[in-house]
Amino acid sequence: MAVSAIETQAKPRVVLSARGLRRDFGGFTAVKNVDLDVHDASVHALIGPNGAGKTTVFNLLTKFLQPTSGSITLMGTDITGTPPDRVARMGLVRSFQISAVFPHLSVLDNVRVALQRPNNLSTQFWRPLSALDRLNERAEQLLASVGLSKERDHVAADLSYGRKRVLEIATTLALDPKVLLLDEPMAGMGLEDVGVVSAIIRDVARDRAVLMVEHNLSVVANICQHVTVLQRGEILAEGDYATVSQDERVRVAYMGTEEH
Amino acid sequence: MTMIFGIPLQALLGQLLIGLINGSFYALLSLGLAIIFGLLRVINFAHGAQYMLGAFVAYLLLTYAGIGYWPSLILAPVIVGLAGAVIERLFLRRLYDLDPLYGLLFTFGMALAVEGTFRFLYGSSGQPYATPAALAGGANLGFMFLPIYRGWVVVVSLVVCLGTWLLIEKTKLGAYLRAATENAVLVQVFGVNVPVLLTLTYALGAGLAAFAGVLAAPIYQVSPLMGSNMIIVVFAVVVVGGMGSIMGAIITGYVLGIAEGLTKVFYPEASNIVIFVIMAIVLLLRPAGLFGRDA
Amino acid sequence: MAALLEIQDLNAWYGESHVLHGVDMRVGEGETITILGRNGVGKTTTLRTITGIVRARKGRISFAGSDMMQVPLHKTAHRGIGFVPEERGIFSTLTVSENLLLPPVVAKGGMTLDEIYELFPNLYERRGSPGTKLSGGEQQMLAIARILRTGVRLLILDEPTEGLAPVIVQRIGEVLQTLKGRGMTILLVEQNFRFASRIADRFYLMDHGQMVSEFPVGELPQRMDTLHKVLGV
Amino acid sequence: MTDITDTIRTERSRTALSVQAGFLLVGLLLLLLAPFFFYPIFLMKLLCFALFACAFNLLLGYTGLLSFGHATFFGGAAYFTAYTVKAWGLPPELGILIGVAGAAFLGLVMGFFAIRRQGIYFAMITLALSQMFFFFCLQAKFTEGEDGIQSVPRGHLFGFIDLNSSTNMYYFVLAVFLIGVLIIWRFINSPFGMILKSIRENEQRAISLGYSVARYKLGAFVMSAALAGLAGGVKSIVFQFATLTDVAWQMSGEVILMTLLGGIGTLIGPLFGAGLVVALENYLATSEFPVTIITGIVFMVCVLIFRRGIIGEFYASRLGRKLGFVYRR
Amino acid sequence: QSAADGKVKIGILNDQSGVYADFGGKSSVEAAKMAVEDFGGKVLGVPVEIVDADHQNKPDIASNIARQWYDTEQVDAIMELTTSSVALAVQAIAKEKKKIDIVTGAATTDLTGKACSPYGFHWAYDTHALAVGTGGALVKQGGDSWFFLTADYAFGYSLEQQTTDYVKASGGTVVGAVRHPLSSQDFSSFLLQAQSSGAKVIGLANAGLDTSNAIKQAAEFGITQGGQHLAALLFTLAEVHGLGLEAAQGLTLTEGFYWNRDDESRAFAKKFFARTNKMPNMIHTGTYSAVTQYLKAVQKAGTDETEAVAKVLHEMPVDDVFGRGGTVGANGRMIHDMYLLQVKKPADSKEPWDYFNVLATIPGKEAYIDPAKSGCDLVK
């Protein structure tokens, strides 16, 4: 997909892009020929029927899976062969479809663990734990921004499902990523949290790129500037929500006939 | 005479065959270990002790009850399997909800205790067990003299391995077992009596080890130490094969037996560690093992 | 309508934490019931206690007239209760078709394999691959599909539409309607209010480990206020 | 893995803190006075094994990795120290340092392979690799086969403390033990330790936060190996020999037993575990009962009903909690 | 006359639960107690006490016990000491503490070589004696071409090396050797190589279970029927018993004692059997002999003080059921006759434990290293 010169001027710059992405599992091709551009300061939704390959695309982009072919570029650097932890350090951070917190650490510690690396406080085995106290301020800010201040000293395992997902987002934000990949951040969340998280995501995307998989179409409609629809591993349609949701093929393959 | 790397082809053939025989034991043992691990998530450190028990039960049956090899071939695994079932019911069962390392430690202790007991009662230099009359003697294959009994070991171990594989991979019972491994509660919710299944599994694994023990009795000295010498190698076999598949355990068992056999010709000093070296290489190239699934 | 499932003063615990505080509930033969409630109020726990997975429980559960409190876990299915758990519980070491065939058939009247594949063509396509290599949505379908074979009388579903694409949600809605039509009793926990309102006959609203209200689908419009308060709909 | 920690940062009352400080002081005093009541060689052996078990526990209790090959580091270092001190005439402190370095190197190599897998695979791989090392030691020339390196001179520490005096030797061993435990304590309560903990909790998540999990695990592994080596090196000076028993896999089993008995994931549990095992071995040596049977049964009983170990059970008991100890699962 | 500390106490320290438990084990303790009883239970008017401990094959446990015995329990002499690592460690301690140790269980010649002690004695056998017995004597019987199956570590090498020397010295040849790892279960590969070498004698330079398994599998592969001879370099009556005559027949080995040799040995063995339910091998009888000789020495010295007793032990000839006509070298080596034995066919065995034919007697002077050439720095 060629991006014309005029478009690049008008739009914010591309921070993450994939070309010709393909992944085979045995004889089965889960993702084929996917070109994707994620822009700075925007929320980009990846939607599609179950099994379309969305999570696989995520895994490929974050290098948890190695693509069979194709290339990935992060902020101008080719990361096709880079290991996942490197990719994370370069500013591309993901969340998981199943919630991922450190269950037996306190809520505060969950965030602090994420803050340790960017603050160069992760390999010092000779310093006391209190060395980490200078991260508290930032950690508390982050917790406050997602409304978890009250639960600061709870053990993460004791949080409800929705709260865990919120915590996960706070942890992710602690890394101050340039690109954020969220796999179904609202799944299983009560409505009250959906609103909160939508607001957070919109807020976050002011100065970074967010790519998210989401089935909750009202969320997609509300906060995503850009939508890519995947079907059977291939891109079916692209554009803003209004365009995509009018597409007949998308309606048949994904949205169904009912009103949303 | 044809030579390969300075070794006569005939000798090489002989060594290959012998490797296959050893592989039979590895296969039988790693199979049992893989089943118990696969289904119960217990690393059965007592596997070597159960192998030893198989041989000892055969010896005791012969000495005190006059029961010979053939009935022992069935009886000993059944007895050891039953003992395994009792152990599972009384003890192992309590460890399923814990980290698998506790199962490992428990069976490790059990192995020590069982081995110690037999050493206490029967000494460490071992007991004699004669080859059954029907399988005594040997056949001259031209390139080597093959004791008939060894041929029998290869055949019967192949049959038992394949039979077990079929049972687990191709039957409904096997499907229950595999499912129960992953989520016992759910399988139970579906209406399957999982606790009984697990007991049977452990008994089956222990029985397989004992079966290998009976097979080994006429070849090796029946000694309390025979199991502990074997178990670490079998662990390595299992790591190389990867715990994901039953077939993997079987094939790896045979292949490594042969690899070890060949090393005994080309570089005998290394024959004890060749399996560990292979293990290291496999880990570098395929961390999940040759047949294992990625964790 | 005769009560197929009747629950009185049900209490349940996880270790020392008391989660259900006296749940009362009644599910009639052939009825479809949906339990609504916010995250963490004990919906899943209610279902797990009914099926017997949570064993630290007190109170009364009777199913088809007989007491279920003493029935061992592996016998509940044979009494006619089928369960689709929230986390789906697909077995990765089993292929899709093995997963499908795993639960023993407990009574006549279940769907045939062909019917199931017709309902879920995805599954047919991928029947030979390992269960957990399916996508999230495919797994959910598989989890429902495999219970349909067994011929249970009561189908218990925990958030069957979580993480599913709208088309699939629609299809599952249709499937549940079909089952309803065949006289199956369904007990459902759902966050997707729109979905639930389309298939349920009656609702229970849950809060703090208790049922706080109960109403038929017809009263929905009058109840919107309460729901709004409790659920934030 | 049961998740257990000597929590350092949980709310504790002031009284609890002072109670614990009291315990610590009394403990130290006992260790200082011990040689006046017990046979010194027994105490030294105990301390060596206790340090070994503490080092092992660093890996098991705080990183969740069960190594079944720690004898390699303990025994390997014993060989290195014994050899350099005897054959090259190095002073004991240098010999021990070489032992530690050697053990760390072995840890690096073994860790490189083992950390590719987790849980019980990890255990089996370490077991197999340590078996390889055993065969190496059996066949290598410098270890002198089954005779072992014998008659290692104790020499003079820093050139002037005569270690042939058992009092001097004892206080040297005690100092090494205390320093070792201090290092471990610092290690687990450091920023690095925090990352280790998070890796144990959720490895995938730690990767996605940008941590190279493998390196952290390797770091912990090498640290644990080096400290085990410290214990082994000192032991070879104490006993004046290094033999195959120290590298045999039964030794790895023994250190697990000590840790399990004392309390996995407790800082000082291994001291008690080691004390019990060493005393038991000595006692059983002159009793009618075969040692392996007892050891085996102790293992089984421990796993079944005594899982938290002596110190863990104490921490978790009502008295322990009252005194402000925490044992978290 | 009396013991210096009012007590004469002997410690038997050996492996009672591990791999060498049959070799010596608890039965050695019985042998020591028999020796004390036969001596009258008292020496210099004080009762003689035997203590024993199981070192579990761990030198550090052995070392701990030995120190404690010498330091705090007034043990005067420690004996048996199976396993060379233990024997060497304890002998070093004994030397430092100026106490007596008499090794019967371990094989290494280092004990009376570079690790010798003025208070240390090596009683029953050593690798050299085994090598000379089996290697030298067998060649004279016609077994003049050899192939070795050698355990791949120091012990195996030294057995192989020393035997090779004597095979060659007696005019035989060595056609090859194969090194097998310690505790190999399966020897068939190695046996096939030995078989195809065509050597008349297959020398088993290994010990314990390895030797047993090799012998058993040799029978299976028809090696002895094929006319080749098996010679075990370290093997005793106890192991033959475990193996059974069926598998062991025809095997040659060297021991320092055979119970069914003459009336005296038979009488001793009967008494021993009554207590232990097994016939004694050279370790058991050697321990009996060591205890007896020690008590005689105490008696003669008139004290249990180390220097005095050691002096008598070095000077006094041995005269008991085990070491008739034996002498003790300045390096501590007790020099006595050894026997080349061959395992009988099952049909030829007349009674239980009747296992051996005595093929030859090897005079002590030939069997053991001349103390002057032993490398022990005590020998001037």
Ligand SMILES: Nc1ncnc2c1ncn2[C@@H]1O[C@H](COP(=O)(O)OP(=O)(O)OP(=O)(O)O)[C@@H](O)[C@H]1O
């Ligand atoms: N490791 C794997 N091996 C084999 N097949 C796989 C693997 N991972 C995913 N698949 C297959 O690839 C397809 C895409 O899966 P993916 O999880 O990416 O879907 P998805 O779009 O995220 O779906 P959902 O919305 O349901 O989560 C599915 O059909 C799945 O079965």
Ligand SMILES: Nc1ncnc2c1ncn2[C@@H]1O[C@H](COP(=O)(O)OP(=O)(O)OP(=O)(O)O)[C@@H](O)[C@H]1O
């Ligand atoms: N295994 C468990 N151990 C301890 N507490 C638990 C466990 N499972 C759930 N809980 C707690 O019990 C309460 C009820 O949980 P439950 O899963 O039943 O809620 P739910 O209504 O199904 O919520 P959701 O909509 O998030 O699924 C919650 O506070 C939860 O934290």
Ligand SMILES: [Mg+2]
């Ligand atoms: Mg997905």
Ligand SMILES: [Mg+2]
């Ligand atoms: Mg729920």
